[in-house]
Amino acid sequence: MIYTAIDTFYVTDEQLQNSPSRNDGIDETTETTLRIYGCDLIQESGILLKLPQAVMATGQVLLHRFYCKKSFARFNVKRVAASCVWLASKLEESPRKARQVLIVFHRMECRRENLPVEHLDPFSKKYAELKMDLNKTERHLLKEMGFICHVEHPHKFISNYLAALETPRELTQEAWNLANDSLRTTLCVRFKSEVVACGVVYAAARRFQVPLPENPPWWKAFDADISGIDEVCKVLAHLYSLPKAQYIPVCRGGDSFTTNKSWDSPSQPVPKEGSLSGPPAKNDTSTPKGAIIKAALDKLKDSKKSGDDSESMPTGVEAREESVSKSKSEHRAESSGERNKVRESERDRDRDRDREREREREKERLKVRDRDRDRGRDSDRERERDDTERDRDKSKDRGHRSKDKGKDSGGHSEKLKHHSSRDRDYHSTSYSREKDRHRYH
Template identity: 45%
Template sequence: NLSPPPSMQDGLDLYTETDLRILGCELIQSAGILLRLPQVAMATGQVLFHRFFYSKSFVKHSFEIAAMACVNLASKIEEAPRRIRDVINVFHHLRQLRGKRSPSPLILDQNYINTKNQVIKAERRVLKELGFCVHVKHPHKIIVMYLQVLECEKNQTLVQTAWNYMNDSLRTNVFVRFQAETIACACIYLAARVLQISLPSRPLWYLLFGATEEEIKDICVTTLKLYTRKKPNYELLEKEVDKRKVALQEAKLKAKGLNPDGTPALSTLGGFSPGSKPCSPNIMKADEKSPNPQMLKAMKKEPEDRPQGSKSPHNGLRKDSKLGRNSRSASRSRSRSRSPRRQ
């Protein structure tokens, strides 16, 4: 689902969201060059980056950590693995260059350990969100194959220009919207127009490869907008994302009836709840359990009519036991009196 992206649902506008995508892809490309990764691995990392942030929001996930995870994952997919320590060092170096600070080595402290753990978790999250479907079909070889069909493969300038447009289009979302064959046709179309090289038009050459004029125009316009767009400002984008994070957190606390500092809101203190009753639950329970007052009077009168002897346990069991003992002793005395005396 490409519209609307999760970042826009969290308050980011389309322009800011596009700038974050461009900046993240530039970081992946620059890091891949410093890590000496093949171009296919860098392209895979950028496509994974785009796919991930169509499932998750820039507000809730750091795009720099996600870019590290995509570089690390893409290097494994394209069979050119790099150590995660090298990936973190390269991104640390790029951050120093952006801030125009003198390069210094990364210290292996607790911050490094935390960053490493975040990258590992982000890599697992990318795999989970993509359903472990990380296969990417790149137009690199397709461009060369199509130019061979058009008998233009010997024109190295045309091949390189089409290749360059394809690499630049990785910063846009065309790789998650169109097939690789259609993107290859669009890159060849752009390169031929720039170099003023005529291609078959009767019939149109791209119809042979299953592309349409509308799709090619869409890809060309999206790619050409990159060259007229202002360069993204890293600091301003970070401030905007932090601002949206704070607003999102405040909205969550407000929904729970809490202030931004976590204390209960005044609106939730005092007053009656919608389901409150006019009397306390203890009184209601007593009323429910208490019988009719007339029945109570009848129950009180009943023991008064009885003899007092039955009230105490001493008049009951103990008297009977004494009577039983006396009767036994009397029977024994009688039996003795009846028996004849021995002479």
């Protein structure tokens, strides 16, 4: 046996019959259709976002729990479905970005409503408002559930029950499909997961005509009763008899996913009698007050045409209306004057910042120019130095060459002179020796 540790959220049949949507004038058929429509959106978006089935199942359970506390007339089912998918992806540890969720739901609405498919720009004002509303609705979900979002699905019980009953394999797939379809109904908020699993197993066995043990009854081993199993089978049979769910516009805050109104904003308030904030009546002469206002307006027009100050003095209702309009106009003028002052101060600040930036840029440009000039001058000086050094080297080479030539010529002459003197000395000594020899002989 598998025991659940937390029984988070279950309601009775009386609470479902007196739901907030019923109190707002929405009948049972419309509420059922909108619940199925929201679950269809969650299932389709999960497939497009490539999420596991556990995320889609958790999102559908969150949707049913939320609308047991809030009304369809106050919260748009399309936007609540988007927030349920986003929250369930984080609860089941398969998170998706808010940008991905918004783009998928925007595209789904365009395709379902036969509208031209337009790309949702992540940098547009529309996307920023949708993302802010997505965060806001997620806070509403968490607040209504007391931040307890634990969900027990019947899927994990099905495999254990069928393994204990030793049923064929095709029965497992059928029971799994029925469990996925049961999430479109209110069974998840009426019965525990064990009872829903037993009802799904019984319906699948009846469809495939697979006998289940009755002596003792098999459902007693799984902590379920026959009345709950019968109710699950009835709800599933009623679900399959319904046509495909279509959207029914009942929300006061807007019927489109891409509207810019707030999700929990009620309809436009009805203006009080005598207030000037509401839309003007179109020549309302059915009531005496409307006739008085029309006569007063005619008198004012006549007085403006004639230019008579005495006739243009307001009395009674006219004086009240003029005083109210004057006070409102003065208040608007003051508020507009303050706004203009704030805007002018902001503009002056922006101008000063732009001027400072331009000055800094000019300074940087001048510095760069001076650096370039200094570099150019240094390069010219280096070139001049190189040229002078080359000229000096050339002149030195020329001088050395001339000196070497002179030395070579002088040495040769000295050698010649030296050789000639040696020859002379040699000849003189040899001649004197021969004379001496002749003398001795």
